[in-house]
Structures are given as C-alpha cells and as structure tokens.
Amino acid sequence: MAREKDNSIQLGAMKYTVPKPELVDCISKKKLHCSPLSSAFVSESRRKGILPTLLREVLGARIMVKASIKHARASKTDPGCAPVGPEIGGQRHIRLYQRKLQREDAMCRGELGDVADAILGKGRETLERAITLVNEGNYGGARVIYGDTDSMFVLVAGATKAEAFAIGRRIADDVTKDNPTPVVLKLEKVYMGCVLETKKRYAGWMYESEDDEEGVLDAKGIETIRRDTCPVVAKVLERSLRLIFTRNWRGLSVYLNTKLSRLRDLPYTDFVFSKEYRGEYAENAAVPQRKVAL
Structure with missing residues (x-):
C-alpha cells in the first residue's frame, strides 16, 4: 500500500493512518502478514476481509455446481435427460466472477493496485512452493510439467490410472497441509494422454475417478x-x-x-x-x- 510522507496509507479512494500501538500489537501477536511484494494484511482473527468473504461464498457455489454436474453425469437413470456440459447451471458465470475477484483485480490498477499485486504475488508464491514440494518429494518420480495461477499438471511416467489417482491424492493432501486454511489443492482429474500446446491451451483424455471405464x-x-x-x-x-x-x-x-x-x-x-x-x-x-x- 502506498505510504505518504505524513505516514498515512493510500488504499484506493481511502487515506488513513494506522495507530502505532495497534501496529505494534499486531506484530507482537503475529497477526500481521506480509505479501511477497511487501503489502501487509492483518489476520482473519483480527479483522475479516471483504474480498476473502466474497471469494469463499463464490467458490462454495462453484464447488456445489461442479459436484451437481458430476453427480448428474454419473447417474444415467433417466434416458430422457439431456447431456450435461461443463458450463451449464451458471458455472461459467460463477467462474468468471470468481476470477474477476481473485486475479483480474490487477486490471483495476488505478484504484487497488497494491491489493492486485499482493493477490498475484501470493498466488505465484503458493504455486512455486507447491511445485518445489512435488519435484523434491517422494511421489514415484512425479514432476510438475506445467503450472498456471492456481493449478499444476504433474507427470507420473509409466503409472496406471489407479496409481496416478493415488499419487495425485497424496500430492493434493501434502500441498494442502503445507498451506494455511482455507487454501486447498484438489485432484480434479487424470489424463491418460495429454497434449500441452502452450499456456492455457491443452487437451487430454480425462478420467475423473478410478471407476470411469x-x-x-x-x-x-x-x-x-x-x-x-x-x-x-x-x-x-x-x-x-x-x-x-x-x-x-x-x-x-x-x-x-x-x-x-x-x-x-x-x-x-x-x-x-x-x-x-x-x-x-x-x-x-x-x-x-x-x-x-x-
């Protein structure tokens, strides 16, 4: 956050001064967190943020919609049902809104540039730490071949479908334990064959569970x-x-x-x-x- 000569802080349209006793108290009680780009935030126990609250609600809605779609795909009891696509049920709109909140704040640089930089910097730091954990860990020779924003592709050469799912779950659990709540890494799918063209451009033969024939x-x-x-x-x-x-x-x-x-x-x-x-x-x-x- 931009600091003025009078020790006030400019954040968007607001300009305020943090009382020194409050700042010292946050530091002494370890309730202050610094982003990789030096912006500081108080812990949730001290003050709950607006953006994290919005993101939790939006992410919860997206998870619910994805789970409903997965359940609908799995239950083929009604032959008259229409095929369930990945972007129905408002999921696309929820996903776009979520991305707008968590990543594309960087577009609003004139207003909240420091917050946008902190979000992007923290996301990159979290991803790099997860990549290091996988590449240096004992996961059957697994290595990260692609990582972008909040996801990564892990190559497990020679593994069967069941082995890939087992290793993927171990990695997801270990990365989740390595991060503070509510950061969670989920195993979404296994590709048995994949083409990585460029960043954000890829295709694969997808299995969402071991039971998928x-x-x-x-x-x-x-x-x-x-x-x-x-x-x-x-x-x-x-x-x-x-x-x-x-x-x-x-x-x-x-x-x-x-x-x-x-x-x-x-x-x-x-x-x-x-x-x-x-x-x-x-x-x-x-x-x-x-x-x-x-």
Missing part, C-alpha cells in the same frame, strides 16, 4: 472449443484428438486422408473464421488473420 476428451483454449476459429478446423481437430488418445492410428490416417481429399467439396461456411487483426506480428508468424490481411 471410458475417458472423455477434455480441451481448454484450443480450436475445438474456440468460437473464433473456422468449423472445419474445429471438427477435424476434435476427431483427430479422439483417435490419437484412443490410439487408433489406422483410423486417424484414413480419416485425415479422406477429409483432406474432400476439402473442396465442403461448403464455404466451414472455412469462415473471425479473429482480431492486431497489425504487429513476427515475419514468420503463421497467423491466419495476418495471411488474409497481406
């Missing part, structure tokens, strides 16, 4: 789920990924040869895409909107 394709940020890509790319990529993750190499070869040989027979609407042209690209960048503009 058949995996499902799970994709984040790639063309199969993006609205700005052309339909033919989304369809071909999704079908190809399914064949790759199920190791149907012969089927993949036949499918691609057939699809590519019939591209000219497809309607032009299958080739329409919508992307922003930003004007500045590397000379060898393979960006569709750049090629069209040139």
